[in-house]
Amino acid sequence: MSEAIIELKDIKKQYGKHEVLKGVNMQINRGDIYGLIGRNGAGKTTIFKMILGLSEITDGTVSIAGSRSRSELYKNRSKVGFFVGSRFFNYLSARENLKYYATVKGIPHRQMKAEIDRVLEIVGLQNVKKPFKTFSLGMGQRLGIAGAILGNPEILILDEPTNGLDPQGIADVRHMVQRFREEFNMTVVVSSHILGELENTADRFGIINEGVVVKEITKADLAEKESAIEIAVDDLEKARKLLTEGGVKIMREVEERSTLEDYYFKLVGGGKE
Amino acid sequence: MRRLIRADLRRILAKPGFYICPLISFALFIYGLFSSSIEYDSYYSNLDIQLAYIYPFLVLLPIFTCVYGDELRSGTMITAIGRGLSRTKVILAKFIDTVLLSLAFVLFFLLMDQITFDRFSVVLTKVQILRVFSAYAAAWLQILGFCTFAAIFVYLTWNSSVGLVAGLISIAFSKMILDWLQNRTHLPFYDVTFLGQADMARRQFDAGNMWMHHVFFVLLWYALFLTVSALIFNRKELDL
Numbered sequence: 001m002s003e004a005i006i007e008l009k010d011i012k013k014q015y016g017k018h019e020v021l022k023g024v025n026m027q028i029n030r031g032d033i034y035g036l037i038g039r040n041g042a043g044k045t046t047i048f049k050m051i052l053g054l055s056e057i058t059d060g061t062v063s064i065a066g067s068r069s070r071s072e073l074y075k076n077r078s079k080v081g082f083f084v085g086s087r088f089f090n091y092l093s094a095r096e097n098l099k100y101y102a103t104v105k106g107i108p109h110r111q112m113k114a115e116i117d118r119v120l121e122i123v124g125l126q127n128v129k130k131p132f133k134t135f136s137l138g139m140g141q142r143l144g145i146a147g148a149i150l151g152n153p154e155i156l157i158l159d160e161p162t163n164g165l166d167p168q169g170i171a172d173v174r175h176m177v178q179r180f181r182e183e184f185n186m187t188v189v190v191s192s193h194i195l196g197e198l199e200n201t202a203d204r205f206g207i208i209n210e211g212v213v214v215k216e217i218t219k220a221d222l223a224e225k226e227s228a229i230e231i232a233v234d235d236l237e238k239a240r241k242l243l244t245e246g247g248v249k250i251m252r253e254v255e256e257r258s259t260l261e262d263y264y265f266k267l268v269g270g271g272k273e
Numbered sequence: 274m275r276r277l278i279r280a281d282l283r284r285i286l287a288k289p290g291f292y293i294c295p296l297i298s299f300a301l302f303i304y305g306l307f308s309s310s311i312e313y314d315s316y317y318s319n320l321d322i323q324l325a326y327i328y329p330f331l332v333l334l335p336i337f338t339c340v341y342g343d344e345l346r347s348g349t350m351i352t353a354i355g356r357g358l359s360r361t362k363v364i365l366a367k368f369i370d371t372v373l374l375s376l377a378f379v380l381f382f383l384l385m386d387q388i389t390f391d392r393f394s395v396v397l398t399k400v401q402i403l404r405v406f407s408a409y410a411a412a413w414l415q416i417l418g419f420c421t422f423a424a425i426f427v428y429l430t431w432n433s434s435v436g437l438v439a440g441l442i443s444i445a446f447s448k449m450i451l452d453w454l455q456n457r458t459h460l461p462f463y464d465v466t467f468l469g470q471a472d473m474a475r476r477q478f479d480a481g482n483m484w485m486h487h488v489f490f491v492l493l494w495y496a497l498f499l500t501v502s503a504l505i506f507n508r509k510e511l512d513l
Contacts, residue, residue, distance in 0.1 A: 052355035
């Protein structure tokens with residue numbers, strides 16, 4: 001049985017009378033690349049805020065790495081690295097900003113330089129010396145990811161890491177995420193609006209709609225449940241009849257597997273006209 | 274918490290803007306060194322004004338800009354909270370940042386005074402030295418009080434400028450208003466505050482009497498301000 005590394009049980013969040021989360025249950029297992037999908041305002045960011053302790057939970061429990069008490073939860077949050085936008089001091093360079101993060105994370109001083117070099121190399125910013133205020137959006141995103149993986153956390157949370165990136169940048173993030181799991185054994189939770197991209201990155205998906213996780217599905221489930229074969233034949237009527245008996249020459253066969261996007265819109269409505 | 278303080282101090286000291294106020298005061302000091310002479314009595318009578326109004330301003334500005342402003346602008350505070358540091362500890366870390374930085378400023382001002390004395394060959398008696406020290410110590414306690422009080426507004430509004438303005442207004446008017454209220458009503462409006470208690474500690478110290486209990490009351494004021502900040506901040510939704 002898979003070991004749950006993040007568990008949300010019946011999480012509710014209310015802002016005044018507005019209920020943002022209406023009892024979210026979610027389990028992220030060790031080694032998952034878990035994609036969190038939902039419209040704007042569906043509650044994805046609120047879920048991250050609950051996990052990171054940035055927002056008070058109205059009701060329900062969050063458990064990280066098996067934490068059973070509030071103090072254990074606080075302690076285990078140190079096992080989480082997270083990217084929730086580029087949050088850096090404008091006047092500091094990439095290296096100085098990471099030094100700040102590394103100090104807050106408690107990386108020993110003698111290991112700090114090597115660790116900063118390592119993460120800058122992973123995100124491809126090893127030669128950048130200028131202050132953060134001169135960074136492009138893509139560079140900022142990369143530095144944000146570097147900050148998140150400092151100290152090699154067990155769990156990595158990435159909130160919209162591909163926001164504003166060009167196709168090359170998006171592909172780079174995808175490769176990085178896969179590398180984080182394969183090389184560094186991280187469990188990754190990632191949210192994105194780009195469902196096609198998330199489908200290529202994650203292997204489990206949680207679909208959130210109107211404050212509830214309406215479905216958790218694996219990539220394998222998606223392929224199994226939603227696959228279909230489209231056959232183009234010379235005579236459709238005949239084909240229908242003869243297909244069961246055999247003998248019809250199949251001119252072309254196209255496997256049309258439902259995409260994550262199709263599945264998502266089928267589940268929550270909306271999407272393609 | 275220690276890690277956050279260390280990281281904070283390192284990044285604050287790396288910011289060129291942090292040194293603007295000390296540089297301004299240093300420039301004024303250099304000007305003073307070559308433009309006039311000084312004697313203890315005139316120095317001591319001016320010291321109160323400087324300590325009550327000018328120095329707090331010179332300390333508050335860089336502290337609110339660097340300790341709180343940069344942090345809120347960059348959104349880095351959530352790094353520490355997301356790593357499991359409680360919000361109360363974040364508040365305490367910021368308070369300790371303020372204690373250390375304001376102490377550094379006060380020592381810097383004191384050092385400039387010492388250089389001025391040397392420049393004009395003013396030799397102070399032991400009593401005079403202690404009086405200067407007690408004046409500075411009381412001023413430091415008051416500056417810390419203003420900073421801790423004004424920080425409540427930062428946590429309330431999530432805006433360091435509001436905190437800075439609250440701090441500057443309280444520096445400019447609180448003493449005057451509280452004194453006026455005290456004189457009019459004969460109730461200890463001024464005396465019970467951290468300002469009054471710090472002044473009393475100084476007076477008692479100068480007179481050779483017991484003074485520590487007044488410092489204790491000043492600390493209680495800090496504890497009150499920090500508690501209010503914690504109550505506000507612990508309920509605050511932090512935006513991502």
